[in-house]
Amino acid sequence: DAKTTQPTSMDCAEGRAANLPCNHSTISGNEYVYWYRQIHSQGPQYIIHGLKNNETNEMASLIITEDRKSSTLILPHATLRDTAVYYCIVRPTTISLGFYFGTGTSLTVIP
Amino acid sequence: KAGVTQTPRYLIKTRGQQVTLSCSPISGHRSVSWYQQTPGQGLQFLFEYFSETQRNKGNFPGRFSGRQFSNSRSEMNVSTLELGDSALYLCASSPRQGITEAFFGQGTRLTVV
Numbered sequence: 001d002a003k004t005t006q007p008t009s010m011d012c013a014e015g016r017a018a019n020l021p022c023n024h025s026t027i028s029g030n031e032y033v034y035w036y037r038q039i040h041s042q043g044p045q046y047i048i049h050g051l052k053n054n055e056t057n058e059m060a061s062l063i064i065t066e067d068r069k070s071s072t073l074i075l076p077h078a079t080l081r082d083t084a085v086y087y088c089i090v091r092p093t094t095i096s097l098g099f100y101f102g103t104g105t106s107l108t109v110i111p
Numbered sequence: 112k113a114g115v116t117q118t119p120r121y122l123i124k125t126r127g128q129q130v131t132l133s134c135s136p137i138s139g140h141r142s143v144s145w146y147q148q149t150p151g152q153g154l155q156f157l158f159e160y161f162s163e164t165q166r167n168k169g170n171f172p173g174r175f176s177g178r179q180f181s182n183s184r185s186e187m188n189v190s191t192l193e194l195g196d197s198a199l200y201l202c203a204s205s206p207r208q209g210i211t212e213a214f215f216g217q218g219t220r221l222t223v224v
Contacts, residue, residue, distance in 0.1 A: 034212070043115070043201050043215030044154070087154075098144050098156030098167060099203075099213060 004088045009106040012082075018075040020105050022088030025069040031092050033064060034099065035073045037084040037107075044087065044101070047073065078109045113138065115204050115216035123222045129190040132219045136183050136204030142166075143185040144213060145177060148199040157200075160185055161207075189221075197223045 005023040012018040024033065034049040048055055048062045050071075055062045061074040075082055087104040116135040124130050136143050145157040156169040160179035177187040183204075189196055199220050203213035 041199075043203075043217050046212040046214060049212060098146070098159055098169065099154075100156065101146075101154035103153060 004090060004102055006086070006088055006102065006105045008103070009108070011108050011110055012075075012078045014080060014109050014111050015077055018078040018082065018107060018109070020073040020075075020086050020088075020107065021070065022073070023070045024088070024090050027068050027090050028092070031090045033062065033068075033071050034089045034091055035060070035062065036087045036089065036099070036101070037082075038087070038104070039081075039084045045084075047086075078107075080109050080111065083107060083109045115202055115214055117200075117202050117216035117219050119219060120217065121220045121222075123224060124192050125224055126192055126194060128192050129188060130192060130221060131186055131188045132200055132202075132221070134185045134187075134202030134204075134216060136185070136202075137214055140204035140206050140214075141183050142205040142207060142211075142213075143179055143183065144203045144205070145185070145187050146201040146203065146215075147171070148201060148218070149195075149197070154201070157187065192223045194223050197221060 032049050032051050035047040036044040038044045047060050050062045064071045085104040085106050087101045089099050118133045142161045144159040146154050148154045159167045163179045174190045179185045199218045201218045203215045205211045205213045
């Protein structure tokens with residue numbers, strides 16, 4: 001699976017948009033980009049995934065660059081409950097060895 | 112509908128013992144995966160089951176095993192426990208294999224003393 005690079009930590013003011021970047025420069029054509037988050041001591045929570053088009057759901061938006069080498073997860077109006085570690089994962093469309101979680105980005109939403 | 116249920120939530124075992132953890136996937140989901148999370152190694156994939164068959168396995172010793180039943184419920188077993196097996200064990204269920212999101216349970220916190 002392609003590797004991903006994320007900033008170790010980020011802060012965001014409550015009510016503002018949180019933009020979490022992810023670099024996946026070695027991504028191949030059959031790999032999807034997934035985002036999960038993990039609030040302390042809980043199981044990871046699925047957020048969104050996409051292949052090459054931008055995606056939006058009730059939680060977030062996923063913007064994937066045209067060359068697919070990077071993506072940005074956008075939480076439009078961050079709340080204190082969005083404080084968590086956010087993982088960007090690339091995974092092939094074929095059956096693969098589960099999800100490989102890296103170190104993620106620790107997002108702190110500040111009141 | 113109910114989420115992924117893992118039991119027990121907390122467990123303390125002694126070195127050398129064995130342990131069995133249980134996972135009930137979301138109703139209708141047929142794929143179950145297991146992960147180990149430790150502070151030093153992060154979240155690591157253990158194995159995946161689909162239709163009662165192990166489909167994929169991560170890089171863990173043979174002391175870690177699992178199985179899946181016809182109702183998709185899954186168990187994982189760790190034999191001859193070591194101190195380093197202390198971790199949060201997470202189960203995730205998916206409706207099928209391949210391009211699909213996985214939904215995680217709250218995990219079982221295993222402490223080996």
